[in-house]
Amino acid sequence: MDLTTLTFIVVGASFALYIGIAIWARAGSTKEFYVAGGGVHPIVNGMATGADWMSAASFISMAGLIAFLGYGGSVYLMGWTGGYVMLAVLLAPYLRKFGKFTVPEFIGDRYYSQTARIVAVICLIFISFTYVAGQMRGVGIVFSRFLEVEITTGLIIGMGLVFFYSVLGGMKGITYTQVAQYVVLIFAYTIPAVFISLNIAGTPLPQLGLGGSIGDVSFLSKLNQVVTDLGFAAYTTGSKTMIDVFCITLALMAGTAGLPHVIVRFFTVPKVHDARMSAGWALVFIAILYTSAPAVGAMARYNLHATVNTAVTSGGDMFAPEASILGETRPDWMKRWEKTGLIAWEDKNGDGRIQYYNEKSKNEAFLAKAEAAGWKGNELGSKKDGKFVGNVDNDIMVLANPEIAGLPNWVIALIAAGGIAAALSTAAGLLLVISSAISHDLMKGVFAKNISEKTELMAGRLAAAVAVLIAGYLGYNPPGFVAQVVAFAFGLACASLFPTILMGIFSKSMNRAGAIFGMLSGLFFTLTYIVYFKRDILLGMEKVPDSQWFLGISPEGIGVVGMILNFTVAFIVMKMTAPCPDHIQHLVEGIRYPRGAAGAQAH
């Protein structure tokens, strides 16, 4: 059976499964629509949270990012897992005790203010839409690469599917499809990881394989030697500054804890105790992928170098002409993926061989050696808009992994199904928080308080339908910067929602004015900083040099400064305005202990 047919069968079977679950788990009430009825088992919720959390970016791009960043990739590994400790300890149990349906609802009630609720809705919609556009794009890309259909066709199929189960099933439908999607994506990720680890380090556990040895040296020191010999930064050191690594990690952690689509997952479990446990289970399921990813990244990087330069494995002279492989004899997977532009070869010195090295190395001795060997620039990269660019696309490390490792076709088909599962599950979670912010917070909460439950449910479904269409449009016609802004959704969540929720729980005296001004200043500062330093991508203006970064903090890490600003402004404004009323202080006291947490309640 050929690969495309097999992929169609595997992906089609996974879709049939999701649709079956969606029909079984239809939502009949607003409670089922918003929080899946509030009776989800903590382990089930943990698994659903894992799928909700691990997006197209985690599945397709992260290992490749780590492969090329080395140690620098740790920011994603620690940042996107450490946030769960913050969730379990600082937010989830208390928000569960509060027992309402949405994040803006908590902010509105705790700060006794419709304005605060609306500001929270604005933050939520901005964060969630930037994030969801990337997911829809991911669905389209996986379809086009594996199934050889147009990106648009892929997008429409993906939209139709998400539409079907999020509109029909709400949170209940999403929860149980996410469980199935988790299972699909984790198998798709770990099977190639096990094989690549067996191939290189001789152990099936990638977590051990990365620390294993190759010949008589450790794998990581061998990799360090290979990449530095070719002019790149040493793998285990990387090239980011310490303050930047620190800030990016913290921004990703606090951002994770402040992402509304993650927080609402903890509204679906029956008890406060379950909310704590569920965060633990979620992290178990996430850690299976996140501790495999560094091994996949490092080993795929090694494989890539070993493929184009035979001296990597033989230990000979890398600069010898015959060490670089002949372009004609390059492996089939490379030819196959060249069609997508993710990898490309350009023979700059006309010797018919592929030289892959860091032409921008700062090491003069290395550059002199490369020149003496007749190397006239790096020849392996990718194609963007028909032009050769000198870096291989991150995504190839996961997408082509099974072919590089010589695995059977069904594993490749599984990767396609896994990538789609990762993108769809995250998109559905995001679409649900967008729709509930509109139907529950804006309509029922502020502008149309008298609507019946049935009308609200209908409004929720309509809002989900509209959100799917907008997300599909953004995925079809992405405003160039989609890939950039996904990371910034974290910065914004870190600077706006996270500090405000945290103060709402741990400070009894934080008042309305403090919260509103804090949120707005955190959001505004972070947004401005990002737009200013990314104006070349966002607005097509001339790039501001990175040397002007505030304290050397990149736009990815600036959410931390925004968070500090939020706290500071909130505190100063609180001191100058009317104190928090007594009944709110009692409300805060009430959410601090677990007893009496009934299921999530409507008003």
Add this chain to the structure above:
Amino acid sequence: MSKSSTFDPKAYWSATLRLLTITMVIWFIVSFGAGILFRDALDSFHLGGYPLGFWFAQQGSIFIFVGLIFWYASRMDKIDREHDVHEE
């Protein structure tokens, strides 16, 4: 809301905050401490083929986070029961 008559919110909250502080200190040490601030020093030690700081940054911190959450949850359960505010 049923609350035991002997419930002392202050004592309960300070016990909670104490546990919270310990948990967050461990969280900080294994990630920001071992994985970032003191990585260079730790990298001179090895765990199998891993430089130790690198291991904390890409593996160890994640394993410890998982254990930490379950440990925290079980300690919180104990505090809840001692103050008789646990759920039925």
